[in-house]
Amino acid sequence: MTAIDTAIRAAAAEIALIGVTKSYDAKNTIIPPIDVTLRPGEFTVVLGPSGCGKSTLLQMIAGLERVSAGRIVIGGREVQDLEPKHRGCAMVFQNYALYPHMTVAENMAYSLKVSGVSKAERAERVGTVAKMLGLADYLTRKPSQLSGGQRQRVAIGRAIIREPGVLLFDEPLSNLDAQLRHDMRVELAELHRRIGATSVFVTHDQVEAMTLADRILILNKGHIEQFDTPKAIYHNPASVFVAKFIGSPPMNILQVEGDGSVLRLADGQVVANYSGIGKFQLGIRPEDIAVNEGGSIKTEIRYREDLGSHEILETKIAEQNLRIAMPFGVEIDTTQTLSLSFPQARLHLFDGETGRAIANAFGDAHSASVKEYQ
Numbered sequence: 001m002t003a004i005d006t007a008i009r010a011a012a013a014e015i016a017l018i019g020v021t022k023s024y025d026a027k028n029t030i031i032p033p034i035d036v037t038l039r040p041g042e043f044t045v046v047l048g049p050s051g052c053g054k055s056t057l058l059q060m061i062a063g064l065e066r067v068s069a070g071r072i073v074i075g076g077r078e079v080q081d082l083e084p085k086h087r088g089c090a091m092v093f094q095n096y097a098l099y100p101h102m103t104v105a106e107n108m109a110y111s112l113k114v115s116g117v118s119k120a121e122r123a124e125r126v127g128t129v130a131k132m133l134g135l136a137d138y139l140t141r142k143p144s145q146l147s148g149g150q151r152q153r154v155a156i157g158r159a160i161i162r163e164p165g166v167l168l169f170d171e172p173l174s175n176l177d178a179q180l181r182h183d184m185r186v187e188l189a190e191l192h193r194r195i196g197a198t199s200v201f202v203t204h205d206q207v208e209a210m211t212l213a214d215r216i217l218i219l220n221k222g223h224i225e226q227f228d229t230p231k232a233i234y235h236n237p238a239s240v241f242v243a244k245f246i247g248s249p250p251m252n253i254l255q256v257e258g259d260g261s262v263l264r265l266a267d268g269q270v271v272a273n274y275s276g277i278g279k280f281q282l283g284i285r286p287e288d289i290a291v292n293e294g295g296s297i298k299t300e301i302r303y304r305e306d307l308g309s310h311e312i313l314e315t316k317i318a319e320q321n322l323r324i325a326m327p328f329g330v331e332i333d334t335t336q337t338l339s340l341s342f343p344q345a346r347l348h349l350f351d352g353e354t355g356r357a358i359a360n361a362f363g364d365a366h367s368a369s370v371k372e373y374q
Ligand SMILES: Nc1ncnc2c1ncn2[C@@H]1O[C@H](COP(=O)(O)OP(=O)(O)OP(=O)(O)O)[C@@H](O)[C@H]1O
Pocket: 024, 028, 030, 048, 049, 050, 051, 052, 053, 054, 055, 056, 057, 204
């Protein structure tokens, strides 16, 4: 660790949400009671569709929204009734929220000035943070003289200069173009490694979630669908909702019926062995389908999308859409009927009604760690 790192390293705090609820009125509960603990130094990405309550959750931690019920404990202190400035959190917003009339250095130093930090120490900390973020040459510029990425870096600098135990990010990269988003992701990951603050990052971009998170918290209408590592979320989704939300293209979900020995599609084709009886939803990722390897499931290609590194074949089985990802270089005759099989170890089984994962459905270890959060 360098001197710069230790200069800006604060004690990372645990964040515990205990029965935290948000409702605007009796009929409008945005977040039903949730219980979750974010470990000190952990990078949590909160992911979910628009309107699921991601920002509300973040703002309750920051103190910008009041909780309707429940407790928020940060670093062992109950904070739900404290003003934002007393919670030990710093926040980075999507729209940067920089002061336009102040220089980069003044923007970064402002919160220190307000809290009475001496001029000499302010200058030292600004210098350290600017160096860390590659902003040393821009300290006298105004925000209007910076690029989007530089502005976002100033916003991050302004947050970390206070050495917060908790860093909160509300879609900080969504105003940037694709290349810059990628570059900033790399920078943020690196910064997190150096600073070590407990970080909560809200986004609806699954790539950001997969690449930045220690653990991803997936919200659906305010409920926690799953809270786990990116790998576990991808390989062991706890519900159809999660399975369909992560992956591009997402996991295929097929409606099937079990007769006690096999699972069948509506047209009678057998897709897997399984001892359960009744309606189920069967999941398989596009890249896990075996094509023309002697499988018994027959289909035609309806459309093919060449993405360079791989190809997506759009097909249907028993009137249900099925996407197959083929690696680059595999020759497929589009006019021929495809024969497919679903390797049992790659299958996911979900309840026909609730959509919750059925752990160990196929006796494999990979679904054993699916956790229930409801
Ligand atoms: N002041 C308010 N009064 C009533 N409902 C509100 C209020 N503020 C937010 N909501 C509702 O709360 C829900 C959650 O909003 P929130 O901004 O947390 O969602 P989000 O997941 O961050 O969405 P997005 O990804 O679109 O930013 C939404 O349905 C929104 O309409």
